[in-house]
Amino acid sequence: MAPLDSARGIASLTVGIPSSRKNRQPDGPSSPPRWKTPEFIFYYIAFVVVVPLMAWVPIRLSSPTNANYPFFRHQLKPGWLFGREVDNSDRQYRAFRDNIPALSLLALVYLTLQWIYARSAIGSTSAIPKDNIHLVPYVVFFATLYLIGLHGTSTIKILIILTVNYYIGKGLRGSRIGPLMTWIFNAFVLFANEWNEGYRFSSLHPSLAALDIFEGLYPRWHISFNITMLRLVSFNMDYYWACKSRNPEDRDARTTQKERTSTPHPLEFYTYANYLAYILFPPLYIAGPILTYNDFLWQLRRPQEISRLSVMSYFIRFFICLISMEFILHTMYVVAIKDTKAWIGDTPLELSMIGFWNLIIVWLKLLLPWRFFRLWSLASGIDPPENMVRCMANNYSTTGFWRSWHRSYNLWVVRYIYIPLGGTKNVAVATLLIFTFVALWHDLSFRLLAWGWLVSLFIVPEMLAAYLLPQSKYGHYSWYRHVCAIGAVFNIVMMMTANLVGFVVGTEGVLYLSRQITGSLEGFRFLVTACCCLFVGAQLMFEYREEEKRRGIFLRC
Numbered sequence: 273m274a275p276l277d278s279a280r281g282i283a284s285l286t287v288g289i290p291s292s293r294k295n296r297q298p299d300g301p302s303s304p305p306r307w308k309t310p311e312f313i314f315y316y317i318a319f320v321v322v323v324p325l326m327a328w329v330p331i332r333l334s335s336p337t338n339a340n341y342p343f344f345r346h347q348l349k350p351g352w353l354f355g356r357e358v359d360n361s362d363r364q365y366r367a368f369r370d371n372i373p374a375l376s377l378l379a380l381v382y383l384t385l386q387w388i389y390a391r392s393a394i395g396s397t398s399a400i401p402k403d404n405i406h407l408v409p410y411v412v413f414f415a416t417l418y419l420i421g422l423h424g425t426s427t428i429k430i431l432i433i434l435t436v437n438y439y440i441g442k443g444l445r446g447s448r449i450g451p452l453m454t455w456i457f458n459a460f461v462l463f464a465n466e467w468n469e470g471y472r473f474s475s476l477h478p479s480l481a482a483l484d485i486f487e488g489l490y491p492r493w494h495i496s497f498n499i500t501m502l503r504l505v506s507f508n509m510d511y512y513w514a515c516k517s518r519n520p521e522d523r524d525a526r527t528t529q530k531e532r533t534s535t536p537h538p539l540e541f542y543t544y545a546n547y548l549a550y551i552l553f554p555p556l557y558i559a560g561p562i563l564t565y566n567d568f569l570w571q572l573r574r575p576q577e578i579s580r581l582s583v584m585s586y587f588i589r590f591f592i593c594l595i596s597m598e599f600i601l602h603t604m605y606v607v608a609i610k611d612t613k614a615w616i617g618d619t620p621l622e623l624s625m626i627g628f629w630n631l632i633i634v635w636l637k638l639l640l641p642w643r644f645f646r647l648w649s650l651a652s653g654i655d656p657p658e659n660m661v662r663c664m665a666n667n668y669s670t671t672g673f674w675r676s677w678h679r680s681y682n683l684w685v686v687r688y689i690y691i692p693l694g695g696t697k698n699v700a701v702a703t704l705l706i707f708t709f710v711a712l713w714h715d716l717s718f719r720l721l722a723w724g725w726l727v728s729l730f731i732v733p734e735m736l737a738a739y740l741l742p743q744s745k746y747g748h749y750s751w752y753r754h755v756c757a758i759g760a761v762f763n764i765v766m767m768m769t770a771n772l773v774g775f776v777v778g779t780e781g782v783l784y785l786s787r788q789i790t791g792s793l794e795g796f797r798f799l800v801t802a803c804c805c806l807f808v809g810a811q812l813m814f815e816y817r818e819e820e821k822r823r824g825i826f827l828r829c
Contacts, residue, residue: 305818333604333626344614356603357605359601359608360601368644383651390407403574418552441454445511445512446515465494499557503563506562506688507550511542529657559642561649561658562680562681571655575653576654583651609626623789632665635664638678639660657680668810669734670763689705760810
């Protein structure tokens with residue numbers, strides 16, 4: 273029940289449409305600053321006491337003197353900070369962390385060769401080109417070598433899937449059956465990849481067994497194919513809409529992400545070479561962020577002005593986040609504690625902090641690869657959407673949270689699922705179908721399906737609150753902000769519960785934590801105290817949003 277968001281389109285809130293807009297007029301007048309009022313001075317005192325305690329609890333639980341330390345010690349490895357061990361037990365983040373040097377070298381090689389190729393291509397022409405279409409052959413060539421190094425002979429499987437999808441889209445052109453066949457094919461491939469674990473050549477035919485010898489550095493190509501599948505759908509759907517468009521626009525100015533995404537190209541630009549360059553674009557191939565075909569090609573046809581200063585600034589932001597993650601992994605062994613369930617005898621406060629810091633690590637382990645690959649993309653001249661536009665702990669709205677979490681994926685979902693399903697005309701069904709798809713797209717497991725359904729369910733109270741208590745009607749009352757903060761506490765608890773189910777401990781783990789926290793008088797006292805602290809946090813976040821409006825910064829998330 274957010275005072276800044278509740279009166280805005282419920283449909284866009286429901287699916288978490290992300291929209292980062294700066295330097296524009298806010299939708300309503302901002303309130304006078306409350307930073308120096310007695311109420312907020314009290315909040316500062318609470319903040320100064322509670323936040324250090326939230327950090328100290330997991331640090332103390334990670335100490336060798338803790339009674340549960342022997343149960344998770346085997347998960348730790350030698351570290352490089354403060355003479356401490358490091359909790360590098362999260363397999364997903366470990367795959368990125370251990371390969372940062374190799375990925376950095378690869379990015380430098382790619383950028384150097386791109387610079388050399390571009391200079392050679394420009395030097396061989398009589399006029400300086402106004403676009404970067406000449407980079408397409410280089411991107412395809414490097415991407416092919418990149419794919420072979422990553423996946424070995426499985427590159428053949430990937431190229432076959434890409435080619436079949438291309439001819440489905442091109443062959444059916446503007447036929448209504450085109451989108452249906454695109455979705456059926458890509459859903460089948462996605463599930464078949466999972467069920468067959470990428471299909472070994474020997475399982476296809478014994479005579480092909482020799483092809484299984486060279487698997488590449490990352491044999492499990494089907495794990496990252498989920499991201500590729502989104503690009504396959506994007507190309508076919510963008511081509512379908514281009515065929516349906518009577519006069520595809522071809523203006524010079526394509527300055528905003530929204531314009532680049534929604535404006536089709538002339539049909540001659542939907543070629544196989546451009547398609548491969550888009551699907552396999554090396555900086556974004558492994559993890560994204562996700563870029564639509566229209567947007568990608570507009571940035572080649574009308575290159576964006578990306579200054580070296582902005583790239584360096586983004587690198588500094590990435591580096592600060594990386595060091596923050598290292599500090600957490602060297603001082604808080606909450607992932608190891610969670611994995612080994614080494615929490616016997618812990619108090620409700622300690623259990624809740626294990627869950628909370630696991631969520632922070634989930635946020636950082638996703639943010640860091642996304643920012644690394646976006647940094648690489650920016651340096652190469654392509655500007656994809658930023659995936660994380662707010663800190664995980666700076667959210668009080670369920671719908672606002674999903675607008676700022678994996679933003680490029682949300683944009684994709686809105687364009688290719690939400691709007692085709694009817695948008696505002698079919699909100700409830702669209703929401704359930706979207707989160708079911710999102711859950712199954714992440715993983716074919718009940719845990720993720722339960723997460724998707726929980727998220728769909730937890731959005732309902734905020735929708736009702738936005739309908740029953742709109743800011744436009746009640747925002748001028750003094751009590752409104754406090755009622756909204758109570759709703760925000762409810763939202764935050766639900767969001768943490770859903771994400772603990774989906775990405776940390778599963779349904780059984782959440783049930784155990786809930787029983788331990790609510791099953792005693794001590795746990796009830798802690799729960800009340802925690803809700804009071806969340807109330808304070810919500811008030812500070814409300815005022816922070818108001819300060820953004822005063823400064824002319826409007827982030828709708």
